Amino acid sequence: MSQTISCMIMRGGTSRGPYLKISDLPKERDACADVLLKIMGSGHELQIDGIGGGNSLTSKVAMVGPSTHPEADVDYLFAQVGILEKKVDFAPNCGNMLAGVAPYAIETGLFPASNDKTTVRIHNLNTGKIIHATVSTPNGKVKYSGNTIIAGTNSPGEPIHLTFIDVEGAKTGKLLPTGNKIDVIDSVPVTCIDAATPVVLIKASDLKKTGYESPSEFDNDVEFMSRLENIRLQAGRLMGLGDVSNSVIPKPILLSPAVHGGTISARYFVPNKCHKALAVTGSIAITTACCTLGTIASELINNDSDDSSFVLEHPSGTIELSVTRKADDSSVIESVSLIRTAKRILNGTIYLD
Incomplete structure (x- = not known):
């Protein structure tokens, strides 16, 4: 594997981290984790040799690629990368980092933009769930500037509408995994x-x-x-x-x-x-x-x-x-929607050696 990798650093919602192409990373999870640890600089409280920010909210990675799901346009794999501990958790999804997935997919040519608004259907590989992200794309370009401020950030942005489809049982397959409400x-x-x-x-x-x-x-x-x-x-x-x-x-x-x-x-x-x-x-x-x-x-x-x-x-x-x-059953939720924003920060090359 090459000792360099291309990335785009973005703020997604209230999180920040590199967005990478899945195809640029090893397919095997342990090998992929090793690369992510190098990228983020894990093992040091300041992640001094990498691009992590020394905080769980800034030690996250989004990996994006062509969809392997018939009802989605792109795949999205999330990783929570340890700071002092050299460990990577691929179990959870991150809805904040997800806010940057559609813009990244459009910017990198993984999905074509429309002339006003573009909806990208995202297949989250961590949970197997589908999320629809709608972004503003006037003249076929992602618009980041806007007047929407979400709590936990200090800069306004253009709203990104996220709709999570069929949210029940993301990891366990059951809404109530223990079988009990209490x-x-x-x-x-x-x-x-x-x-x-x-x-x-x-x-x-x-x-x-x-x-x-x-x-x-x-x-x-x-x-x-x-x-x-x-x-x-x-x-x-x-x-x-x-x-x-x-x-x-x-x-x-x-x-x-x-x-x-x-x-x-x-x-x-x-x-x-x-x-x-x-x-x-x-x-x-x-x-x-x-x-x-x-x-x-x-x-x-x-x-x-x-x-x-x-x-x-x-x-x-x-x-x-x-x-x-x-x-026909108001107790069953079909989808949950909310608004996030994203900010493009840097486009560049990470050196792994």
């Missing part, structure tokens, strides 16, 4: 749900938290973080995911009543640090739980699950989502 782990009621990504939902007050603490307050509470990780590990086994000590899923999420006019408030963990905002896939899981009577989330919103629009509060602001329900 399980009890270490005397704490939890909801284990798999929608876009597997998560374990916990009422903040059940862990003696308000749920409105800052990310740094959670991160610095060693006893709390240890207890949360213990619950996560047990939830992983209950969900059929096995030993998840080396995996970032399931993600633990603390929930509490909304205080700023939204639907519900959340603190999302990635999994050993509190996210400064809220992941797209995590927000879809929360929204789906809000729509599912008897879950921790639906109880916190008083089982008012018939809404089609949801506003989730998080440390950086809010994220808005809308759901489309099955016509």
Whole structure:
């Protein structure tokens, strides 16, 4: 393999990382992981020999290629790359990095642009799910500049509409992998749900938290973080995911009543640090739980699950989502949609030696 690789660095939603062509990487996952570790500079807290940013939100990689699915236009493989630890997790999807997939596909000629708006059907290889991304393409060019600001970023952009199709059972094949809407782990009621990504939902007050603490307050509470990780590990086994000590899923999420006019408030963990905002896939899981009577989330919103629009509060602001329900059964969600933005930062060559 060549000692160089082409990349485009983009901000996708509230994340940032390199976008690469799948064809430029080894097909075998372990060999691919080795290349990604070199690219990001893992093994050093600053990722000093690579392009990682020393934070879980900036140590992500999106790999894109021609679709292998009949109902999609491109394939998208996501990797969460360790910072100090030299490990790569291909298990989860990242909905924020996904925001840059359609622009990248158009920019690199993987998919042709239309003259106004272009919808790219994306096949996520991590979960097998399909996502439709609609981007503005006036005169056949991706438009990045706009007036939309999403919480967790500081620059406006053109809205990118993401619609996640059939979100249930992304990794386990079941919306409720344990078969229960409520399980009890270490005397704490939890909801284990798999929608876009597997998560374990916990009422903040059940862990003696308000749920409105800052990310740094959670991160610095060693006893709390240890207890949360213990619950996560047990939830992983209950969900059929096995030993998840080396995996970032399931993600633990603390929930509490909304205080700023939204639907519900959340603190999302990635999994050993509190996210400064809220992941797209995590927000879809929360929204789906809000729509599912008897879950921790639906109880916190008083089982008012018939809404089609949801506003989730998080440390950086809010994220808005809308759901489309099955016509003959409103309890079944056909898709979940939201808006992200993306920013093209750099086009270049990475040296691997």
